[in-house]
Amino acid sequence: MLVKFYGTRGSVPVCTPDFQEFGGNTTCLCIKDKETNSIAVIDAGTGIRELGKDLIESKHKQDEIFIAFTHFHWDHIQGFPFFAPAFNKKQKINILALGWGKQITCLKDIFKTQMQKEFFPVQLEKMGAKFKFMLLKETKRVFKTQAKRPKPVIVKTNKHRHPGGVYGYRIELDGKAMVFCTDVEHLNSIDKKVVKLAERADLLIHDAQFTDEELKKKRGWGHSSFSQAIEVAERANVKMLALTHHDPDHDDGFLRKMEKKCQHRFKDSFLAREKMEIEL
Ligand SMILES: [Zn+2]
Ligand SMILES: [Zn+2]
Numbered sequence: 001m002l003v004k005f006y007g008t009r010g011s012v013p014v015c016t017p018d019f020q021e022f023g024g025n026t027t028c029l030c031i032k033d034k035e036t037n038s039i040a041v042i043d044a045g046t047g048i049r050e051l052g053k054d055l056i057e058s059k060h061k062q063d064e065i066f067i068a069f070t071h072f073h074w075d076h077i078q079g080f081p082f083f084a085p086a087f088n089k090k091q092k093i094n095i096l097a098l099g100w101g102k103q104i105t106c107l108k109d110i111f112k113t114q115m116q117k118e119f120f121p122v123q124l125e126k127m128g129a130k131f132k133f134m135l136l137k138e139t140k141r142v143f144k145t146q147a148k149r150p151k152p153v154i155v156k157t158n159k160h161r162h163p164g165g166v167y168g169y170r171i172e173l174d175g176k177a178m179v180f181c182t183d184v185e186h187l188n189s190i191d192k193k194v195v196k197l198a199e200r201a202d203l204l205i206h207d208a209q210f211t212d213e214e215l216k217k218k219r220g221w222g223h224s225s226f227s228q229a230i231e232v233a234e235r236a237n238v239k240m241l242a243l244t245h246h247d248p249d250h251d252d253g254f255l256r257k258m259e260k261k262c263q264h265r266f267k268d269s270f271l272a273r274e275k276m277e278i279e280l
Helices: 048-057 107-114 192-198 212-217 226-235 252-265
Strands: 002-007 028-032 039-042 064-068 092-098 130-136 140-143 153-160 166-173 176-181 203-207 241-244 269-271 277-279
Touching: 002 048, 028 048, 039 048, 092 107, 092 166, 107 130, 153 192, 166 192, 176 192, 192 226, 203 226, 212 226, 226 241, 226 252, 241 252, 252 269
Parallel strands: 039 064, 064 092, 092 130, 176 203, 203 241, 241 269
Antiparallel strands: 002 028, 002 277, 028 039, 140 153, 153 166, 166 176
16 A cells, blocks of 8 residues: 655644645545555545645546545644545545544534535535545444455554544555554553554554653643654554654754654654655
């Protein structure tokens, strides 16, 4: 699989010049099956706008596009009204909230509210694409992709600590595993459930919004420190670690320094940059 970061910034997009290396758009991840060329998306932060443009420019054809959500905070949904394929009448888009079943009454309402006339000129029903809202109680689902692919895609989720709740995702395809744990708080010790979800992953993408010092003042904000992310990677024996959800006050120079420190402790780690692509 190919994993591409379209948004790596946490909380709010930033556009000042000293934030361009790591990127200013908020969370959006695209996962591509190299064999079938089909994609799946996790979260629709402002980065999804660029993804939409890329899909149209490359004349990408896919009957149904899945957009899975970790949770629905602004920085993870803000780009949704600007996702160009959602305005194509022929496009089917499945909005997936795996595991969320019991905690939301209506998944469609979240997006309908976001696009109500006071907030946005085009309402959800007028966008064009055929939406299917999949609010599921189960935390694991096996997706059969195209006939030419013998192995299915296994998607697992797990609820983690974050204001309002968040779900981490584990995607397994052709014996490779990618785990995405953003917006997660560990409190005094590392959350064992996060370690379990990340167990032996080829790539773990983990929240690293704060330094340890900052975290002391930001208990309850729902995020991790760089060193906590590394601790999860070490305990879970992952092959590669990508740190993401960069704080909107951490500029390129600061993040570059943090990346060096992280690599000193965990060799195969890096800070996620917008449009960076990782092949697994
Ligand atoms: Zn966030
Ligand atoms: Zn959040």
